Amino acid sequence: MIARLLRQLAFVLVLALAPALVSGAWQLAWKKEEPLAPGEVRLATAREWGDKVQWVDARSRAKYERTHLPGALLLNEDEWDTLVKPFIDEWDSDKTLVVYCDGGTCDASHAVAARIRKELSIPDVYVLKGGFAEWEGK
Template identity: 30%
Template structure:
């Protein structure tokens, strides 16, 4: 009987420690200059009325562009679109003339597209949409490899396809 009583006492103490810790955490978050909102969506932030980016986007990252800007670049023909999604997603549909360079398998796919890329070529990375960060991570990898003219289209495949812009499917 005393073992059962001792176990319930330890359990109660653990619950009190968790509640106290949560209380301290909420108080600290409330008074901290870098605290986060306790409710809402933290996965993205708004840079302007037409530009939503993932929360992990940093001011030192390659510039983010809107759908209108992506379309202007597409029409200039002096651009390479890199699809950061998986090969399966790419084959199901992608921005017309885009190359597939999946972020998750960068080391496998980079040698296949490397000869098509030059360090001074204009490159736009994209993935599924604002919830997807693969385009951001791909742009960072390319920047680390010395590519300079990088842009990120966070609207990605979802926004492009929804707008009825040129798309392709691959076999």
């Protein structure tokens, strides 16, 4: 009986694999979108979160003052110690933090997100894939 169960289970698992492989291959060929690194979120997804998102600007103060995403809070590593207090004051614990930097190869957003997670023990933090450039390109 157990053998029969396992045989049937294996059959179901393999049967499901066939369309999955076709679908996977088709989607791979169809769009070559760069995969997300751990902790990253795409702009489209963050947009759909709507009001639940709190943008965090990990760029320099000068860039932030020139322009930033709506409602973004400035928190970078250059001035972490001075910025962290106002950041914590403004931060709403019900919101999801999405950190961005310039885009391309900048890694400031990942560094700031890691510190928010580690030093402030705020778990709900993402990094915006493509950064500010992605937002502007839209």
